[in-house]
Amino acid sequence: MKNNEQFNNRNVSENGYYLVDIADYPTDGWGKFKRVVQRTFRGELFVGLWVVLREMIKFDIHTVSYPEEKMPIGPRYRAVHEMKRLWESDAERCIGCGLCEKICISNCIKMDTRIDENSRKEVSEYTINLGRCIFCGYCAEVCPELAITHGGEYEQASEQREHFVDYEYMLTPLDKMKAGTQVEFEGFGAITPHEDERVKKTPLAY
Amino acid sequence: MDTAYLIETIIKVVVVLLIFSALAGIGTYFERKVLAFMQRRLGPMNVGPYGLLQVAADGIKLFTKEDIIPTNVVGRIFKIAPVITAATAFMAAAAIPFLPQFELFGYTVHPIISDVNIGILYILGIMGIGLYGPLLGGMASANKFALLSAARSAAVFISYEVITGLSILAPIMMVGSLSLIDFNEYQSGGIGDWIVWSQPVAFVLFWIAAFAETGRTPFHLVANDHEIIDGFGTEYSGMRWGLFFIGEYANMFFISFVIPLLFLGGYGDGSFLGALGLLAKMSFFFFFFLWTRAAWPDVRPDQLMWLCWKVLMPIAVINVVITGFVMMF
Numbered sequence: 429m430k431n432n433e434q435f436n437n438r439n440v441s442e443n444g445y446y447l448v449d450i451a452d453y454p455t456d457g458w459g460k461f462k463r464v465v466q467r468t469f470r471g472e473l474f475v476g477l478w479v480v481l482r483e484m485i486k487f488d489i490h491t492v493s494y495p496e497e498k499m500p501i502g503p504r505y506r507a508v509h510e511m512k513r514l515w516e517s518d519a520e521r522c523i524g525c526g527l528c529e530k531i532c533i534s535n536c537i538k539m540d541t542r543i544d545e546n547s548r549k550e551v552s553e554y555t556i557n558l559g560r561c562i563f564c565g566y567c568a569e570v571c572p573e574l575a576i577t578h579g580g581e582y583e584q585a586s587e588q589r590e591h592f593v594d595y596e597y598m599l600t601p602l603d604k605m606k607a608g609t610q611v612e613f614e615g616f617g618a619i620t621p622h623e624d625e626r627v628k629k630t631p632l633a634y
Numbered sequence: 635m636d637t638a639y640l641i642e643t644i645i646k647v648v649v650v651l652l653i654f655s656a657l658a659g660i661g662t663y664f665e666r667k668v669l670a671f672m673q674r675r676l677g678p679m680n681v682g683p684y685g686l687l688q689v690a691a692d693g694i695k696l697f698t699k700e701d702i703i704p705t706n707v708v709g710r711i712f713k714i715a716p717v718i719t720a721a722t723a724f725m726a727a728a729a730i731p732f733l734p735q736f737e738l739f740g741y742t743v744h745p746i747i748s749d750v751n752i753g754i755l756y757i758l759g760i761m762g763i764g765l766y767g768p769l770l771g772g773m774a775s776a777n778k779f780a781l782l783s784a785a786r787s788a789a790v791f792i793s794y795e796v797i798t799g800l801s802i803l804a805p806i807m808m809v810g811s812l813s814l815i816d817f818n819e820y821q822s823g824g825i826g827d828w829i830v831w832s833q834p835v836a837f838v839l840f841w842i843a844a845f846a847e848t849g850r851t852p853f854h855l856v857a858n859d860h861e862i863i864d865g866f867g868t869e870y871s872g873m874r875w876g877l878f879f880i881g882e883y884a885n886m887f888f889i890s891f892v893i894p895l896l897f898l899g900g901y902g903d904g905s906f907l908g909a910l911g912l913l914a915k916m917s918f919f920f921f922f923f924l925w926t927r928a929a930w931p932d933v934r935p936d937q938l939m940w941l942c943w944k945v946l947m948p949i950a951v952i953n954v955v956i957t958g959f960v961m962m963f
Contacts, residue, residue, distance in 0.1 A: 464945070476929040480672040491676040 501580050504615035506563045509556055510579040511598040512612070518605045521575035524549045528567035528576055536560035537567060554595035558584075569617035577613030646747050650727050658883035659689040665924050672928035696879075699872035706776035707869065715774065715866075716874045719767030719881035723888065726760040729753040730891050731815055733912070734904035746815065753813040754806070757892060758798055761847055764885060765791045767878065768849075768856050772866035783865025786935050787856045793942035794846035794853075800950035801839035804957040805829050805896060814892070818900035830897040835953045837897045839946055844889045846938065849882065851927040855935050890919035 454460045492499055501507075512521050524541035540553035568577045576598075584592060600610050612618065663678070663686070670677030678685030703709060731746040750756055765787050772784025806812060808829065809820045821827045830837045846853040857865035867875055894900055894915035902908030933941070 473930060477925060480925065480928040483674055484668070484671045487671065488674060489671075489676055490674045493676065493679060 501582075503580075503613075505580055505582075506565045506568075506578040506615060507580050507582040508558065508578070508584065508593060509561075509567070509598050510577050510581075510600065510613070511554075511595065512575055512577060512610060513600045513602075513605050515605075515610070518602060520551070520599065521573045522551050522554070523573055523575070524551045525572065527570045527572065531566045531570045533564060533566060534560045534562050551595060554598075556593050556598075558592040559589045565616050568613060568615065571617060574613070574618065577618070578615060579611075579613070642743075643747060646745070647728075650732075650747065651724060654724065654727065654884045654887055655880060657887055658880045659693060661883040661887065661920070662692070662879070663689050664920075665927070668921065668924040669928050672925075693876075696873050696876035701874065702871045704776065704869050708774040708776075711770050711774035712869075713874070715767050715771030716870065716877035716881070717767075718770065719764050720877040720884070721881075722760050722764035722767070723881040723884040726757045726764075727884070727888050729756050729814060730888060731818065731895065731900070732891060733909045734901040736909075749813055749815055751811070751813050753815070754802060754817070754892070754896070755812050757814075757888070758795075758802070761885065761889070762791070762795055764881065767881065768866040771870070771878070775866065775869040777869050779862040779864075780866050780868050782862050783856055783868075786862075787866070789935050789939055790846055790849070790853065790856060793939050794843045797839055797843040797942055797946045797950055798847065800947065800954060801836045801843065802896065803950075804836045804954050805833050807954070807957055807961060808832065814895045814900070817896055818902075821899040822903050824902070825899065828897065828899045833897065833953070833957070835949060837893075839950050839953070840896065841893060842946065843942075844893060845923075845926070846942070848885045848889055848923065850886065850923045852930050852933055853938055854927075854932050855938065858932060886920060886923050887916070890916045890923070893919050 454463050513519060514521055524539065526539060526541070529537045529539050536557040536559075538553070538555050538557070539551060541549050542552045544550040563578070565578060571577075586592065604610055666688075667677040667685075669675075678688040681687045681691045703712060728747040729750050731744075731749070733745040735742055735744045737743070768787040769784050769791070772780040772782075772787065775781070805817070809817050811817070817829075821829055845851070849856045855861075857867055862868075864870075867878055870878065891912075894912060898915050899911070900908075901912040
C-alpha cells in the first residue's frame, strides 16, 4: 500500500498559506530592460532543471500499476450493490418491501414479489440497471433489513450492459456464508458501532 | 569516381538511415521514460521488459494504420510534406562525422558520408528546409489549427535562422573552414582547445537556436498540443504522421552531434576514447532536450520572435564584431 500524502486538513490558515509577492510590471523601457537582465541572470531556469532532476534521482514513483496493485478503498465506498444473507439462517435478508425501488432517484431498481409456499413475501425478480444507477446509496440507507448494501467491487466487464446486475449476481454465495466471510457494509444506513448498548427494551407495560 | 567509393558511400548511407531511424524510435522510448521519471511516473511498462518493446508496438501501429487523406486538403502537398521533414533530416546527416575514422578489416572507414567543404552551411541549410514540412503540411491541411501552426513555423523559421547563422559565424572565422572535420581538427588538442572556451556566447546562442530548430520545448510552438492540438500534424495519421515524428527525432540526434562537434571538441584526437567522448556529449545534449521539456514552460510565438530579433541577434552581431577585432589585432 502506498504511503499517500494527507490532504484532509483543509484549514487554510494553519497550512502556511501566504500571498505571493508579485512585483509591479515595469512601464518604461529602462524598467523592462532591467527586468530582462534580472531574469536572465537569476538562474530561475536552472532551478526548474534541478527540481525535475532531483525527482528523477530520488526515483520516488507515485504510479500505481493498476491491474497488479490497487489503491485501498474505504469500507464506506459505494460500488456495485450486494445482497446480504442472515448470519443465523443463511436465508436472504430481503423481505421484498419495495422501499429501495420507491426511493431510487434514478429509477434503476425494478423488483417483483410473490407469496411463497410458506405464505411469506418473497422476491421473485430483482434487477438494478447499473447503466442508470448513480450510486447515491439511498437504497442501502432506506433498507430496513440491511439487505441491499454497497460492496467494494468496481471492476466489471461484459459484452452487454443488460448483464448488470440481477439478484443472483448480488446475493452473497452460500459457500461464503458457510465460511463466515460475509462483510457487513459500514456506510450510510448501516448499524452504528455499539448499537447494542444503546438499545432499550420495549416497555411492554402499555 | 570509382566503384569502390560508390559502394562504400551507399553502404554508409544505408547504415546511417537504418541506425537513425531506429534511434528515432528508441529516442521516443527514452523521452517517455525520462519525462515519466521526472514527473514521478513509470512510463511505458507493459510491452516487453520495462516497456522496451513499446517502440515496436508503436511502429507496428503506425505502419498498419489507414492512410487517411481528408477531403478539402491539397492532396499532393499534403502527401509530400512529411517526406520533406524526414528526408531533409537525414540529408543533413551527410556532412556530419559521427565517429573518427577507424580501421575495419584493414580498410580505413570514414564515418562521414561526404566531407563537403561547406559542411556546416549545408547542414544548417538542409535543416532549414526541414521546416517546409510543417509549413506546407499545415497550409495544405484545410484545418485552422494546422494553418496556425504553419504561420507559427514561418515565424520560427525567420527568427532562429538568423541566430544560428550569426552565432556560428564567429567560430567559423576562427577555424577558417566550414567542414566539421576541420572544426574537429582545430579542437583536437584536448579540453583546453575547445571552441566553447573562446566562444561561450556563440555556444549558448547556437544551443538556444537548436531548440527552435528542432522545435523542442521552450520553443515548441509549432505543434503545441495544449494550444493548437498537434498543429500541422492534426490531420495526419499513420505513417505520414510517423514520418514527421522520425524527422523530428532524427533532427534532435543530428543537432546533438553538431553542437559538440562545433564547440566541445567533437571526437578529439580520434582515439577510441575520443569517439566515446563524442557519443557521451551527444547523449548529454539529447538528454538535455528531454530535460528541458520536463522543466521549462513554452514561450509564445511573439516572445520567441522578440527573443531572437531583439536580444539574441544583437548579441550575436556584437560577438562577431568582437571576434573580428580580436583576430585583427
